[in-house]
Amino acid sequence: MATARELMHNGCTCVKSDDSAANAARLMVQLNVGALPICGAEDEKIKGMVTDRDLVINVMAAGEDAEAYTVDRLPQGHLVLADANEDVEVTIAKMKEHQVHRIPVIDEGRLVGIIALADVSHRMPEAVTGGLVESIRS
Secondary structure, eight states: OOBHHHHSEEOOOOEETTSBHHHHHHHHHHHTOSEEEEEOTTTOOEEEEEEHHHHIIIIITTTOOTTTOBGGGSOOOOOOOEETTSBHHHHHHHHHHHTOSEEEEEETTEEEEEEEHHHHHHHSOHHHHHHHHHHHHO
8 A cells, every 4th residue: 555655745845933923924835835844943854744724813813913923823733744654545544534635745754745645536536536535624
C-alpha cells in the first residue's frame, strides 16, 4: 500500500510563529495556497497551521491589525500530523477523525510535506475521496 510520502505535496514553506498575519496572508497569495504550517521562530519545528479562514475570522473580522498580529496568537487546536512512512490509509483515517482538509507530513520530526484533500482526490480512488469529504463536512 502507498505511504503518506507518496501522496504528499513535497516541500513546505512555513510561516514563522512570530510573523505577522499580514505576512502569512501575502505568503499564501504568493504560493497560491489556503493554509501554511506555523514553524517556530527559533527551532523550525512545526507548531500549528494557519488557514485563510483563521486570518479572516480571527484577525480581519475581529478588527485586529494584521501587521501587528502574530500568527502564534491564533487559536490552535490539537496538531494532527502524518508520519511520512505511515500507510496512506492511516493518514486518511486521521484526516477523517479530526475533520481536517490538510495534514502536515513529518519524517524524523522534520516537516517534509503536506497532504491536502486535493492530493487525495487526485491520487486515491473516488470512494476514498468521497468518504473523506463526507466525514469532513458532517
